[in-house]
Amino acid sequence: MTNGDDTPDASEQASAPKKSRLGRYLLLSALVLPLLAALLAASIFLYGKYRFEAHGPHEEAVVVLLAPGTGVRAIASLLDREGVISDPMIFLAGVRFHRAEGDLKAGEYRIPAHASMAAIMGILREGRSILHRITIPEGLTSEQAMLLVAANPVLLGEMPPVPAEGKILPETYSFTRGATRAEIVAEMQKAASDLLERLWEARAENLPVKTKEEAVILASIVEKETGVASERPRVAAVFTNRLRKPMRLQSDPTIIYGLVGGKGALGRPIRRSELDRLTPYNTYLVDGLPPTPICNPGKASLEAVLNPPDTDEFYFVADGTGGHAFSRTLAEHLERVREWRQIERQKAQ
16 A cells, blocks of 8 residues: 655755746846846947047147048048047947938038047038138239139139129138139129129219219229228229319329230339320220229229219329328329429439
């Protein structure tokens, strides 16, 4: 007859603690492993963030050029080659984390010394390209101005046709690398047209110049007659008074333009024979204005011509100081001329 005792045998009693320990281990693993993974991920993120925002390796400012269409991986490689980032993978990760892959703009950039990868991303994202400049001084002819455009080493492309005299605005123009010569010249022409439109609307009444073209012609003469900014309104008033009287303008710069055209400078005094030579630009011999501007006048000369002061002066001559002496009558003027010639004789001694 068998024993009816239901007590577990020894092997069953031994396996129970093992199952309990395995369960606790699995439970602990289920809790700890995600925590460790989270800590690892956080550590990697913090390390990457630290590297992304840390000072860059370059000791001096570096200029980098990003061509249009350059992808983010190529940008990272370029920045690495130029030595402005320490790890292209961290730069890529930072850009992607900030969702800036499509925001990095082509251009020419000056990367400041020790700029962080975060700062570099910001520079490229904002498109803060280096601005280059070209300055066209007042009083240049269009031919002279185009020589400056042609000689600029940053501008690209062939030269456009030389604009008509008086059709570009002397000014400093800013542009980024990649701009063409044709674009800059077009900008100069548009600036001149826009300025003339504004100033023409605000002109004084009863001027002797009746069209915008005549205003530019007279302004170009004022521009060439004096390099002293404060004198421009007074010189404009003299020519305005002469045109109203009417009297011939008798302007030496118009004679010079008739002799050399767009070349600009004569390089010597005007000869008596040239004063007596009839050309459309010899305002000692022809009435009124010459047929075209003789240079590209600046804003101040245009303003002076379109809003001249009210004076009774009809003459001026150099005074030996870089400026001019103004006179109301011919007798006063001739006395000023004698004084000027005396100054010239003294300089020649």
